[in-house]
Amino acid sequence: MNKTASKLKIGILLAALAGFFLFSFGIALFSYRDNREDQFRSTSLRMVVEENGDITTTSYLDEDGNPAVAANLGYAVMKSTKNGNTVLEEYLDEKGEKVRLGSGYYALLREYNDLEQPVKLTYLDEEGHPVMIDSGYASMVRTFNAEGMTETEYFKDTEGEAVATDSYGCGRIFSYNENGFDIVIRYVDKSDRPVMTKQNLAISKRILYSEGPDTGRIEYEYFYDENDQPHAQRDVIFGIHREYDEFGRASVLTYLGSDGKPVKCPEGYAAIKRSYYEDDSIRTDMYFDSEGNPARLQQGQYGTLTENDKVTYLDADGKEIFNLKNYLYNQPLSVIVAVMIALCISFFVGKRQNLILLAVYVCAILYMTVYRRSQSSETINLEPFWSYRQFFSDPLLRKDIMDNIWLFIPMGTILFRILGKCRVMLIPVAFSVLIEIAQYITGRGLAELDDVISNGLGGVIGVGIGYLVMLILQRKTGEEISDENTISV
Numbered sequence: 001m002n003k004t005a006s007k008l009k010i011g012i013l014l015a016a017l018a019g020f021f022l023f024s025f026g027i028a029l030f031s032y033r034d035n036r037e038d039q040f041r042s043t044s045l046r047m048v049v050e051e052n053g054d055i056t057t058t059s060y061l062d063e064d065g066n067p068a069v070a071a072n073l074g075y076a077v078m079k080s081t082k083n084g085n086t087v088l089e090e091y092l093d094e095k096g097e098k099v100r101l102g103s104g105y106y107a108l109l110r111e112y113n114d115l116e117q118p119v120k121l122t123y124l125d126e127e128g129h130p131v132m133i134d135s136g137y138a139s140m141v142r143t144f145n146a147e148g149m150t151e152t153e154y155f156k157d158t159e160g161e162a163v164a165t166d167s168y169g170c171g172r173i174f175s176y177n178e179n180g181f182d183i184v185i186r187y188v189d190k191s192d193r194p195v196m197t198k199q200n201l202a203i204s205k206r207i208l209y210s211e212g213p214d215t216g217r218i219e220y221e222y223f224y225d226e227n228d229q230p231h232a233q234r235d236v237i238f239g240i241h242r243e244y245d246e247f248g249r250a251s252v253l254t255y256l257g258s259d260g261k262p263v264k265c266p267e268g269y270a271a272i273k274r275s276y277y278e279d280d281s282i283r284t285d286m287y288f289d290s291e292g293n294p295a296r297l298q299q300g301q302y303g304t305l306t307e308n309d310k311v312t313y314l315d316a317d318g319k320e321i322f323n324l325k326n327y328l329y330n331q332p333l334s335v336i337v338a339v340m341i342a343l344c345i346s347f348f349v350g351k352r353q354n355l356i357l358l359a360v361y362v363c364a365i366l367y368m369t370v371y372r373r374s375q376s377s378e379t380i381n382l383e384p385f386w387s388y389r390q391f392f393s394d395p396l397l398r399k400d401i402m403d404n405i406w407l408f409i410p411m412g413t414i415l416f417r418i419l420g421k422c423r424v425m426l427i428p429v430a431f432s433v434l435i436e437i438a439q440y441i442t443g444r445g446l447a448e449l450d451d452v453i454s455n456g457l458g459g460v461i462g463v464g465i466g467y468l469v470m471l472i473l474q475r476k477t478g479e480e481i482s483d484e485n486t487i488s489v
Helices: 003-030 324-330 334-347 351-371 395-407 409-419 422-442 449-477
Strands: 046-052 055-061 077-083 086-092 107-112 118-124 139-144 150-156 171-176 182-188 203-208 218-224 239-244 250-256 271-276 282-288 303-307 310-314
Touching: 003 334, 003 395, 003 449, 334 351, 334 395, 334 409, 351 409, 351 422, 395 409, 395 449, 409 422, 409 449, 422 449
Parallel strands: none
Antiparallel strands: 046 055, 055 077, 077 086, 086 107, 107 118, 118 139, 139 150, 150 171, 171 182, 182 203, 203 218, 218 239, 239 250, 250 271, 271 282, 282 303, 303 310
């Protein structure tokens, strides 16, 4: 390799790695974190409705009379424009600018029939074009029975073609009993045949509250397969009982067994008592057994507190408890610092010591990714880049992606230090695949293709770091690196 080519390679690698490091530090230190404790629900704000011909503007105002975003709605102002049997709803923030709602749309076009029933909903992007929302469809077409109750819902893509969603199939067919408080929902394919969904059911049978403040909300829900046979989620859960808070949010979820009684799920609890932030996102989960007693989970927690991208474990009284793994996970630079330490050790020791370091590192990865994982309700997700598409909108997914990349950087570097070949970057990919298979078999964690992609990228970056150091040393010494590949201080 001539000196000019070597210098060019070093420059390119340095620029790429420097860019990645700066990006990682920026993500870790300067990620946007809103203060959910300071948010307001629509009921806490003053609602003002103004009509001007076919345009109706609904604004939510704070105590000073200024527009304020209603946390549970996601907007401060809704502008509704009626045109015949259609109504276009546009959502604005407190500055009057278009706002993206949580499901991934900026506007909603409602189409009504002559009975003023909403027969079609189409979600629109910032430019007013149909857009696929997070649920996996761009529009929903409805039909109604003689009593005016929803009979069918079918899901369409941006071109108006039927689309199979993960959670709802291609559509839902509803049937009701005489009082309307017992509902059977069949999730169907394009031929209206029941189909298993990502919710791990094909048919849902629901009993609604028939009196009191929760009238019309789901009280009991039972799960069935495509043959209308009772079907267990997570091996033991055949149904759920729900209780609600004053805002209609499920505040107590109790899992039911085949006999309709509370049953302990694989994670170790039978019921969850839940509290929320004003935007309806989950604040705390507290776990209980089938007798209503606090349930202790695998890592010693009786509950969790979620604050943006930070998860804190709670004791039986709802107080914070210390957990080293969880503490390190919540620190923005913990993974990066640990990786930098491992890289420094690798560069300053020889091949034999790197073999020992590799063994220790592999054990640490297995401990974090398999052994210390709790049982998961989902087992596998093979959709590529689903988490990457939400990188800038979901702080938890963003942290997971960056951690998964950084976690495998030392493996790539250590392997290159031992073998000296760039093709060792395939080993981290293979190891990541084995981890995901182990997670799928054991039910610990969620086996994801995106994790393999992130881990593989980390392995490539790690090999790149090792290769860069080798080039720098070769240029400095003017000779090949010795088998020991050590760096003198």
